[in-house]
Amino acid sequence: MDWVERIGRRIKLRDLHILMTVSKTGSMGRAASELAVSQPVVSKAISDLELAVRLRLLDRGPRGVEPTIYGRALLKWGTAVFDDLRRGVKELEFLTDPTVGELRVGCPEPLATGFVATVVERMSRQYPKVVFHVVPADRVTLVEHDLPQRRVELVVTATPGLAPRPDTDTELLFDDRHVVLASPQSKWARRRKMTLSELLHEPWVLPPAETVVGMEIAKVFRANGLEPPVAHAVTFSIPLHFHLLATGRMITMLPRSTVAFGRRLPLKTMPVRMTALPSPTCIVTLKNRTLGPLAEEFIAAARKLGRSFRT
Numbered sequence: 581m582d583w584v585e586r587i588g589r590r591i592k593l594r595d596l597h598i599l600m601t602v603s604k605t606g607s608m609g610r611a612a613s614e615l616a617v618s619q620p621v622v623s624k625a626i627s628d629l630e631l632a633v634r635l636r637l638l639d640r641g642p643r644g645v646e647p648t649i650y651g652r653a654l655l656k657w658g659t660a661v662f663d664d665l666r667r668g669v670k671e672l673e674f675l676t677d678p679t680v681g682e683l684r685v686g687c688p689e690p691l692a693t694g695f696v697a698t699v700v701e702r703m704s705r706q707y708p709k710v711v712f713h714v715v716p717a718d719r720v721t722l723v724e725h726d727l728p729q730r731r732v733e734l735v736v737t738a739t740p741g742l743a744p745r746p747d748t749d750t751e752l753l754f755d756d757r758h759v760v761l762a763s764p765q766s767k768w769a770r771r772r773k774m775t776l777s778e779l780l781h782e783p784w785v786l787p788p789a790e791t792v793v794g795m796e797i798a799k800v801f802r803a804n805g806l807e808p809p810v811a812h813a814v815t816f817s818i819p820l821h822f823h824l825l826a827t828g829r830m831i832t833m834l835p836r837s838t839v840a841f842g843r844r845l846p847l848k849t850m851p852v853r854m855t856a857l858p859s860p861t862c863i864v865t866l867k868n869r870t871l872g873p874l875a876e877e878f879i880a881a882a883r884k885l886g887r888s889f890r891t
Contacts, residue, residue: 591629591632591633593665595625595626596658596661598611598621598625599625599626599629599637599655599658600655600659601614601615602626602638602645603638603645603651607644608622608626626638629654633654636648636650636651637650637651637654659729667733671872681711681873681874682711682874683710683713683733683875684731684733685700685714685715685734685735685736686714686722686726686731687714687715687735687736688716688722688738688793689816689818690837691736691737691837692714692716692818693818693838693845694835694837694838694840695736695837695886697714697841697842699878699885700714702881702885703878707874707877710874715731718791718793718816719737719742719792719793720741722735722737723742723748723864724745727865727866728747728866733871734875735863735864736753736861736862736863736864737861738835738861738862739859739860739862740792740796741793741795747867747868748865748866748867749865749867750864751863751879752860753861753885754861754886754887754890755858755859755860755890756837756860756861757836757857757858758833758836758856758857759834759839759856760831760832760849761825761831761832761834761848762825762828762832762847762850763828763846763848764846764847765826765828766825766829766831768782768831768850769850771850771851772851773853774850775852776801776853776854777804779809779852780809782809782831783829783831784811784813784831784832785811785814785815785825785830785831785832786809786811786813787814788814789811789814791816797833800854804854812830813830818834818838822845822846825847826846837889840889841885861886863879
C-alpha cells in the first residue's frame with residue numbers, strides 16, 4: 581500500500597488533534613469533555629490512527645493513558661503540522677491585509693523590558709492591528725522547549741550558557757554586557773566613580789545563583805577577582821527589581837540594553853570600574869521552518885535596532 585492510500589487518505593487532522601488532546605489531558609474522558617464530543621468518538625479516532633500507521637500509539641492503564649514511543653513521534657510531527665497550518669492561515673491573512681496578524685516572540689524579562697519592547701513599539705506603529713504575544717521566560721526554556729514545540733516563532737536572547745543545537749539558526753544582533761544599576765535616589769548615585777569591591781556588601785537584588793543568568797553574573801564578579809555577593813532578594817522578576825531599587829537602598833546587575841532601550845526607567849547606571857564580559861544577544865529560529873512575513877519584518881526591525889546599539 582503506497583503512502584497516499586495508507587496515510588494520505590486515512591490520517592485526518594481531526595484525529596491528530598484528538599490524539600494531541602488525549603496526550604495533554606491523560607484521559608480519553610477528559611479529552612472528550614474538552615473537545616465537546618463523546619468518548620466513543622475519541623476512542624474511534626485513536627483506533628483509526630493506530631490502524632493507519634499499524635502501530636500502538638497509546639498505552640492504557642489504571643492511571644490513564646500516555647503516548648508510546650510511536651505516539652510521541654507522531655505527536656512531535658503532528659505539532660509541526662498544526663503549527664505550519666496555523667502560520668499558513670496567518671500568512672494568508674497578512675497577505676490579504678498586511679496590517680493584521682499575530683506574532684509570538686520569546687525573550688527573557690530584561691530584553692522584554694528594553695530591546696524587544698522597543699521593536700514591538702516601532703512595529704506596532706507600522707502595523708497597528710498586529711497582535712504581538714511576548715512570552716517572557718529564561719533562555720534555556722525558550723530555546724530548548726518553547727521554540728522546538730512551536731510555542732514561539734522566534735527567540736531573542738543572550739546566548740552564553742546555551743548549548744548549540746543542530747535544529748536552530750542563530751543570528752547575532754549585538755554584544756551586551758552587565759552593568760550595575762541603582763535608583764537615582766541611591767547614595768551611590770552621587771558618586772562619579774567606584775569599584776565593584778566597594779559595592780560587595782550592599783543589599784543586592786539578583787537572579788537565582790544556580791540559573792544560567794545567575795552564573796553569568798557570578799562570572800563578572802570573579803573576572804574582577806571577587807566572589808559574588810549574597811543577595812538580599814533573589815528573583816527573576818524585573819518589576820520586582822525596579823520596585824526594590826526604587827527604595828534607594830538596593831542595587832542590581834542587569835544587561836546594559838535594559839536601560840539603554842528602557843529610557844523612561846527610573847534607574848541609573850553606576851560608574852563602576854570593572855571588567856565586563858561580553859554577552860552576545862541573538863535571534864534564534866528553527867532550521868527548516870519557513871518564517872512568516874511578520875516574523876521576517878520583526879527580524880529586520882531587530883537587526884536595524886541592534887546595529888544602532890553597536891555604535
